[in-house]
Amino acid sequence: GNQQLTRGRHHSGGGGGGGGGGGHPPEVQGTRRFSTNFSQYMGDTTGLIDADDFKMAFEDDPWKQVRFPIPPGKSLDYNLKTLVRQGIPVARRAAIWPALVGADDLVHHRSRFFDQCLVDTFQYEGDDVLQRWDQIDPQKTPYFGGHPPFDKIKLNQEGRRVCNIILCMLAQHHTNVMFCPGLPTLVGLLLIFLNERLSHAVSHIVLRTCEKATSWAPNKANAYIYLPITIAQRENMLLTFESSVNKLIPAVIDKCRATHTDLKEIAAVWFDSMFTSCLNIVTVLRIVDGFLLEGGKVLIRVGLSILMHQKDKITSPSTTTKQHITDLLSYISIPTSSLLSVAFSLTLWRGDMDKFREDAKRTMDANWRRGGTTTTITTVGGGECEGLYYRPTVGSFSRALTNPNQWESLFTWIPRTFPVSHVQLVYATWKDGFSLGNLYRTVQAQFLDIDVFPACLLLISAYPSDEDGEIKLIQYQDREKQEEVRKQSTFVFGAYLPEPPKITNKYYSDSHTFVFTLSPTPTLYPSTIKQLAMKETAEQQGANQPQEEDSTNNNEEGASEFHSCGNKYFINGMEQHLLIGGGGKGAAITIKADMQSGITAPTDTFGNPCLCSTTKFHTSTLELWVLE
Numbered sequence: 353g354n355q356q357l358t359r360g361r362h363h364s365g366g367g368g369g370g371g372g373g374g375g376h377p378p379e380v381q382g383t384r385r386f387s388t389n390f391s392q393y394m395g396d397t398t399g400l401i402d403a404d405d406f407k408m409a410f411e412d413d414p415w416k417q418v419r420f421p422i423p424p425g426k427s428l429d430y431n432l433k434t435l436v437r438q439g440i441p442v443a444r445r446a447a448i449w450p451a452l453v454g455a456d457d458l459v460h461h462r463s464r465f466f467d468q469c470l471v472d473t474f475q476y477e478g479d480d481v482l483q484r485w486d487q488i489d490p491q492k493t494p495y496f497g498g499h500p501p502f503d504k505i506k507l508n509q510e511g512r513r514v515c516n517i518i519l520c521m522l523a524q525h526h527t528n529v530m531f532c533p534g535l536p537t538l539v540g541l542l543l544i545f546l547n548e549r550l551s552h553a554v555s556h557i558v559l560r561t562c563e564k565a566t567s568w569a570p571n572k573a574n575a576y577i578y579l580p581i582t583i584a585q586r587e588n589m590l591l592t593f594e595s596s597v598n599k600l601i602p603a604v605i606d607k608c609r610a611t612h613t614d615l616k617e618i619a620a621v622w623f624d625s626m627f628t629s630c631l632n633i634v635t636v637l638r639i640v641d642g643f644l645l646e647g648g649k650v651l652i653r654v655g656l657s658i659l660m661h662q663k664d665k666i667t668s669p670s671t672t673t674k675q676h677i678t679d680l681l682s683y684i685s686i687p688t689s690s691l692l693s694v695a696f697s698l699t700l701w702r703g704d705m706d707k708f709r710e711d712a713k714r715t716m717d718a719n720w721r722r723g724g725t726t727t728t729i730t731t732v733g734g735g736e737c738e739g740l741y742y743r744p745t746v747g748s749f750s751r752a753l754t755n756p757n758q759w760e761s762l763f764t765w766i767p768r769t770f771p772v773s774h775v776q777l778v779y780a781t782w783k784d785g786f787s788l789g790n791l792y793r794t795v796q797a798q799f800l801d802i803d804v805f806p807a808c809l810l811l812i813s814a815y816p817s818d819e820d821g822e823i824k825l826i827q828y829q830d831r832e833k834q835e836e837v838r839k840q841s842t843f844v845f846g847a848y849l850p851e852p853p854k855i856t857n858k859y860y861s862d863s864h865t866f867v868f869t870l871s872p873t874p875t876l877y878p879s880t881i882k883q884l885a886m887k888e889t890a891e892q893q894g895a896n897q898p899q900e901e902d903s904t905n906n907n908e909e910g911a912s913e914f915h916s917c918g919n920k921y922f923i924n925g926m927e928q929h930l931l932i933g934g935g936g937k938g939a940a941i942t943i944k945a946d947m948q949s950g951i952t953a954p955t956d957t958f959g960n961p962c963l964c965s966t967t968k969f970h971t972s973t974l975e976l977w978v979l980e
Contacts, residue, residue, distance in 0.1 A: 393511025498533030
């Protein structure tokens, strides 16, 4: 059951680069080759295999009759489809899953593909990421609008780390995938059987196919959607599902309307979690078998099958509330064979699916023209959707930042509502000169034809200075020693600006603005307005929890202090000064017209101390980066 399959029905194509890079990650050489073929990333495997499955895999295995590679045009061959729908043996999934989408072909012909994607995502200048595979641990992971899958998929600690790494790599190389909440669960499920290279390759091909696909139903070109990759596509899938239910099980739709139950909300949780929210893991793995061959239509089939099995309970006179229906469809105990037998016996013609899709599009367009929303934003487990996070590519060299970890800190601090894929230098004193006026003019020319201004990062590398503006450094005759002391005395700090600097002569921007230090210690200072909002939210959530009298009094005093300090003095651009923050002993950062000297002070806007060891500082380097 461990034969190496070499080709599948999809071609890899595009995205992420093919050659280059170093060797394999040193501690992760591939999938373990024991009888069940679980990967080394799987923790608890209890219940994932039984004696009958093991016997089928090695004694009476119909997969022995299948020949790989799959010939062109035969990927949806009736015999192959029948075998997949009957279930792929546990011992064969490690070989067959990649073959169904062509991931083994990608890994075989582009052996450095994973390495190159890893380098593109995590490499910094002068940093050999392939040699520090064991140390890569993303500080913030993109879940594409979904949530971490680890509560349902029992990966070990290493498996969770690798899952997060793969998600970062996918976000980096598929920047037009704006919303795909089912992707984290899919990656987690793949890691049950596949190593990191094949899991990444399968996920990459799934997204590449979705980016070009136009239909939920399989067609001759095999170009159909696996998962929605935008909020609009997800809404279209939910409306398509609702139309399918209305055609095949109209009594369920009638009952949902009578109880004011939005079936799309329930289906959203199913699809976003790949059914791990309501079905056992063995059934989910059987669903993945069909999903990798037939795409997202399998998810619609399974959803319809659940409703058919629960139809009598849903339409029963005793079912009178929305909560009752939600409970019936949230905790499901249906035998796997029965559920999938009904799912794959349903008649869902491609023409009907395409018609439902076009009807859904017209419904969304009409709703948009009326001024309504076109999307359902319910997420698995409720709560706010996670924003996308990319490890942005840095467009040029920085003299202000010399440590790669400084960039990583900045990327972690950027608000979730501002996903970033590229950071580009637009102004630097070392190439554009020390002139605040020149900075304003450069920014104005850069964004002259843009209606919505992008966010920026202001980075400053500076030395402390005394009251007379002299640099406070111990003087040495030895130039090398003097340079070493100068580097050790450098302070690196700056600000995140939701809008670029401009002359306004009044304060502008919003509470997303923050200041920070990167050297000697990375520290974030968000606006006190945002801090207060977070504090009030935490207090409301803990209002019903008993607290000791002393701690309650302390919290009330702190809250009143925040109320008295918060202000909206975020950014103020003037001809002679650029001010960031205020309301305390000055501005958090004051940039003077000559840019060579500046002032930092504690402020009420951010609750920050001086960002340098002295109030006055001498600018060594100032850079303005635009976030795209």
